[in-house]
Amino acid sequence: xxxxxxxxxxxxxxxxxxxxxxxxxxxxxxxxxxxxxxxxxxxxxxxxxxxxxxxxxxxxxxxxxxxxxxxxxxxxxxxxxxxxxxxxxxxxxxxxxxxxxxxxxxxxxxxxxxxxxxxxxxxxxxxxxxxxxxxxxxxxxxxxxxxxxxxxxxxxxxxxxxxxxxxxxxxxxxxxxxxxxxxxxxxxxxxxxxxxxxxxxxxxxxxxxxxxxxxxxxxxxxxxxxxxxxxxxxxxxxxxxxxxxxxxxxxxxxxxxxxxxxxxxxxxxxxxxxxxxxxxxxxxxxxxxxxxxxxxxxxxxxxxxxxxxxxxxxxxxxxxxxxxxxxxxxxxxxxx
Ligand code: AHM
Ligand code: MG
Numbered sequence: 001x002x003x004x005x006x007x008x009x010x011x012x013x014x015x016x017x018x019x020x021x022x023x024x025x026x027x028x029x030x031x032x033x034x035x036x037x038x039x040x041x042x043x044x045x046x047x048x049x050x051x052x053x054x055x056x057x058x059x060x061x062x063x064x065x066x067x068x069x070x071x072x073x074x075x076x077x078x079x080x081x082x083x084x085x086x087x088x089x090x091x092x093x094x095x096x097x098x099x100x101x102x103x104x105x106x107x108x109x110x111x112x113x114x115x116x117x118x119x120x121x122x123x124x125x126x127x128x129x130x131x132x133x134x135x136x137x138x139x140x141x142x143x144x145x146x147x148x149x150x151x152x153x154x155x156x157x158x159x160x161x162x163x164x165x166x167x168x169x170x171x172x173x174x175x176x177x178x179x180x181x182x183x184x185x186x187x188x189x190x191x192x193x194x195x196x197x198x199x200x201x202x203x204x205x206x207x208x209x210x211x212x213x214x215x216x217x218x219x220x221x222x223x224x225x226x227x228x229x230x231x232x233x234x235x236x237x238x239x240x241x242x243x244x245x246x247x248x249x250x251x252x253x254x255x256x257x258x259x260x261x262x263x264x265x266x267x268x269x270x271x272x273x274x275x276x277x278x279x280x281x282x283x284x285x286x287x288x289x290x291x292x293x294x295x296x297x298x299x300x301x302x303x304x305x306x307x308x309x310x311x312x313x314x315x316x317x318x319x320x321x322x323x324x325x326x327x328x329x330x331x332x333x334x335x336x
Contacts, residue, residue: 123248134250157304163284207260267316
């Protein structure tokens with residue numbers, strides 16, 4: 001009976017990744033093991049985030065624990081959890097975290113073939129008020145013969161093998177691509193498992209939403225200004241677009257993937273490179289958006305073709321529905 005099959009045949013994220021990996025017999029389950037450790041990190045952060053408000057109310061945050069240490073801030077705690085999960089997987093080599101100035105080189109006894117770039121808890125301005133925040137990650141594989149240096153992660157986004165994010169919102173949602181489309185999984189708290197709830201996500205070709213910090217409009221360049229002007233006062237007789245901006249990249253991109261539209265963090269006169277980081281914000285999100293059938297643009301080029309010179313480099317970013325990104329590309333082309 002079909003309805004019974006639905007209820008009993010749960011597609012967990014592990015099972016899904018194992019299935020996908022059958023495309024690459026040489027992967028030997030290493031990527032599955034690595035992703036399982038990332039998933040563990042996400043579950044831990046999810047549980048900490050959901051307890052954070054409560055801990056504050058009952059006076060836990062800021063108190064010292066039995067060892068006399070101060071309770072760690074959520075972003076610092078998340079970073080430690082992810083680093084430990086990644087290192088202990090035995091599958092990683094070079095790690096880059098938004099929270100660490102320098103790249104981390106895994107000790108030789110625990111080294112593997114994968115490099116992981118990540119932002120353990122993005123959306124810092126939303127942490128203390130309980131608004132959605134998230135973890136973003138991208139995975140590279142060491143090239144044949146590479147020894148594991150910072151050069152191994154200073155690679156274009158096109159070289160990424162997999163990317164994803166986990167959103168800690170009204171539910172905990174993990175969106176992943178290993179290069180064959182995009183799938184979304186929702187944490188079932190009673191099982192402690194991520195279950196496939198959004199198979200084969202495709203971003204709508206054109207959207208009705210634009211998402212940008214308009215408080216920066218004073219400093220914007222011509223194309224960004226024109227794009228937003230068009231969104232509000234369309235000249236072709238179409239309806240104006242809606243504005244949605246959460247200020248958490250994970251939540252803003254998640255909505256863009258599901259509902260369509262454009263998310264932008266442009267460069268401006270004050271910050272020519274914008275705010276968002278190439279390796280662990282721009283690349284993973286651009287990878288997912290392209291895998292879902294959308295586009296991602298820096299104002300000059302396809303975002304995934306950037307080659308970062310430093311691990312914390314920034315870039316302007318426009319990503320989302322194909323038609324909407326096409327429009328901003330045309331505005332930049334007309335300007336140059
Ligand atoms: P963070 O690393 O301090 O959390 O900053 C990254 C966040 C993104 O999640 C979000 O897209 C952007 O900053 C919002 O920036 P702004 O507050 O300037 O609009
Ligand atoms: Mg960040």
